[in-house]
Amino acid sequence: MRTSKGTAPYSYDGLDRVIHEKARLGMLASLSAHPKGLAFADLKQLCGLTDGNLSRHLQVLQEAGLVVVQKGYKANRPHTTCRLTANGRRRFLNYLAVLEQVVRDAARTGEEDTGTAIPMKPKPA
């Protein structure tokens, strides 16, 4: 049994629950790929969320200081833009490092046992 990473190597304490929630994870990945920010309507479409769900999760991310939401006007119509804060980007990158650890841990399949190992498929080049 593996103990090199401490007594609870699979507790993944770094998987911040604010970020780990599935819809919010998609929103953060989306905003991370668009550093200039995204309009509410575009973010909604990219993440496949309803207005209500997107608003609710944006509020959680805003309260946690991960995202800023700016309400303004564009062509005389209300226009809401969302973007990651510097702190949000930093916390998201930390979270991603833990995700990468989960993937690496899972790829160890069978290394620690003599049971049947199912190899992971190789990553595309």
Place this chain on the structure above:
Amino acid sequence: MRTSKGTAPYSYDGLDRVIHEKARLGMLASLSAHPKGLAFADLKQLCGLTDGNLSRHLQVLQEAGLVVVQKGYKANRPHTTCRLTANGRRRFLNYLAVLEQVVRDAARTGEEDTGTAIPMKPKPA
């Protein structure tokens, strides 16, 4: 804006909620690395969970057909062993493929905008 992956490329529908829950993710990663199964006490320690939490999450994974729990005796004492089912291993691998996609998507930072790109740290060799 990226549209090559359909209209909602960041919806991550493949992030199965049964598996995505943080404690269960740790349990599945742990069981995945130990194909012969793990004793209840070892799984509990590896994942840093209490008896109650582990039992509750094991029940969810059992009901979803991802894990089997075998109650027996070892040295005349009750001994519970948990292991992944073939279906559980398959679903976990599918889930991991989506996690890898999240990491790849996030690494695109700045490719689609002309905003400030923060490079991802390289994976260890």
